[in-house]
Amino acid sequence: xxxxxxxxxxxxxxxxxxxxxxxxxxxxxxxxxxxxxxxxxxxxxxxxxxxxxxxxxxxxxxxxxxxxxxxxxxxxxxxxxxxxxxxxxxxxxxxxxxxxxxxxxxxxxxxxxxxxxxxxxxxxxxxxxxxxxxxxxxxxxxxxxxxxxxxxxxxxxxxxxxxxxxxxxxxxxxxxxxxxxxxxxxxxxxxxxxxxxxxxxxxxxxxxxxxxxxxxxxxxxxxxxxxxxxxxxxxxxxxxxxxxxxxxxxxxxxxxxxxxxxxxxxxxxxxxxxxxxxxxxxxxxxxxxxxxxxxxxxxxxxxxxxxxxxxxxxxxxxxxxxxxxxxxxxxxxxxxxxxxxxxxxxxxxxxxxxxxxxxxxxxxxxxxxxxxxxxxxxxxxxxxxxxxxxxxxxxxxxxxxxxxxxxxxxxxxxxxxxxxxxxxxxxxxxxxxxxxxxxxxxxxx
Ligand SMILES: Cc1ncc(COP(=O)(O)O)c(C=O)c1O
Numbered sequence: 279x280x281x282x283x284x285x286x287x288x289x290x291x292x293x294x295x296x297x298x299x300x301x302x303x304x305x306x307x308x309x310x311x312x313x314x315x316x317x318x319x320x321x322x323x324x325x326x327x328x329x330x331x332x333x334x335x336x337x338x339x340x341x342x343x344x345x346x347x348x349x350x351x352x353x354x355x356x357x358x359x360x361x362x363x364x365x366x367x368x369x370x371x372x373x374x375x376x377x378x379x380x381x382x383x384x385x386x387x388x389x390x391x392x393x394x395x396x397x398x399x400x401x402x403x404x405x406x407x408x409x410x411x412x413x414x415x416x417x418x419x420x421x422x423x424x425x426x427x428x429x430x431x432x433x434x435x436x437x438x439x440x441x442x443x444x445x446x447x448x449x450x451x452x453x454x455x456x457x458x459x460x461x462x463x464x465x466x467x468x469x470x471x472x473x474x475x476x477x478x479x480x481x482x483x484x485x486x487x488x489x490x491x492x493x494x495x496x497x498x499x500x501x502x503x504x505x506x507x508x509x510x511x512x513x514x515x516x517x518x519x520x521x522x523x524x525x526x527x528x529x530x531x532x533x534x535x536x537x538x539x540x541x542x543x544x545x546x547x548x549x550x551x552x553x554x555x556x557x558x559x560x561x562x563x564x565x566x567x568x569x570x571x572x573x574x575x576x577x578x579x580x581x582x583x584x585x586x587x588x589x590x591x592x593x594x595x596x597x598x599x600x601x602x603x604x605x606x607x608x609x610x611x612x613x614x615x616x617x618x619x620x621x622x623x624x625x626x627x628x629x630x631x632x633x634x635x636x637x638x639x640x641x642x643x644x645x646x647x648x649x650x651x652x653x654x655x656x657x658x659x660x661x662x663x664x665x666x667x668x669x670x671x672x673x674x675x676x677x678x679x680x681x682x683x684x685x686x687x688x689x690x691x692x693x694x695x696x697x698x699x700x701x702x703x704x705x706x707x708x709x710x711x712x713x714x715x716x717x718x719x720x721x722x723x
Contacts, residue, residue: 316563363509474621491507587605589701590698602632642708
């Protein structure tokens with residue numbers, strides 16, 4: 279274990295050890311065991327020459343928190359270790375992580391491919407905001423159909439984007455199939471792994487180039503703050519495609535390029551200094567500290583989240599009022615084989631189920647729960663419930679909702695770490711209220 283001020287990282291420990299220790303620095307001069315919160319805008323230069331050296335990046339130390347900060351750097355090292363990456367950048371939210379990662383790759387005139395089953399906030403960011411920048415997204419309807427990926431490829435295509443465990447439908451992709459397509463097409467493959475976390479899945483081990491997270495969710499875990507992270511796998515060869523990605527191969531005044539200076543870390547170096555530091559979505563070191571507290575118990579929480587989710591999904595599947603349960607951990611799920619292959623430690627804990635009684639039934643159940651919180655958030659230790667058709671997916675047309683399986687009777691759960699029996703009792707109570715409000719259906723039981 280590292281007990282000096284030498285950054286941890288050379289040793290290879292198990293996940294549970296890494297989540298507690300990777301990147302830690304002990305040696306702040308006071309003997310503090312916990313990573314201090316370095317709440318400072320900037321850092322002192324000892325002299326004229328020291329300032330010059332820091333701006334030239336010569337001593338690798340701190341300049342200004344918009345670029346980097348010692349507290350944030352510990353979190354970055356820890357996430358790099360947990361995801362099997364080469365470097366990471368923390369930013370103020372998941373949306374900021376997606377924006378920074380994609381803008382480090384794309385410019386006006388570029389096109390990219392994304393699976394359709396994505397967080398709605400990501401889809402509107404891609405379609406509307408990126409569209410205004412002249413960057414065009416095209417959605418893939420069937421990510422298992424290699425011919426569709428190939429058909430939609432254009433000379434201007436520059437990236438492939440997907441999510442690890444899409445919610446609420448849990449319609450998993452075959453990571454290696456999509457990674458194989460991206461590799462063959464010479465494109466980086468970016469995955470939002472928010473709902474999986476590195477405990478359940480490490481997308482970089484399955485061919486992804488870059489991983490992004492809303493760290494506001496499971497990674498922080500306690501719902502107290504927002505954060506985002508970009509993890510670079512270091513495997514995509516940016517220098518091989520200077521025409522497609524000129525930002526990594528265009529020589530600076532001294533003749534060097536991002537690839538020649540930073541090698542496998544060229545992407546993170548560029549994304550940090552040219553995109554994140556300029557657009558400015560900084561993670562407060564205070565929120566980095568909260569993220570670090572959450573990370574220390576990640577595996578314990580996610581294991582429990584997944585176990586509870588499977589128990590609830592199994593219980594829900596047995597209720598006559600439930601038409602379907604979209605949980606890939608269930609043998610009945612069309613995505614179960616992919617879950618067994620890619621998610622052997624658990625299928626996560628954010629999923630939907632559809633009530634036969636449509637919106638009225640969903641309203642009754644959602645209003646009747648007492649332990650579940652009615653809220654748009656996920657990955658919290660607390661269990662949460664939401665009606666996507668009237669909230670997260672309300673701005674879609676009815677036809678688009680139908681295409682994505684967002685029925686009026688669909689209810690989304692983010693299952694927390696409370697006692698399984700208490701969660702089932704809460705749903706059981708809500709279903710008994712539903713039955714008493716739907717006597718005709720109750721009579722068929
Ligand atoms: C899968 C996914 N990605 C990204 C985000 C955006 O994260 P944030 O709210 O931290 O900006 C969310 C938010 O719900 C999400 O569910």
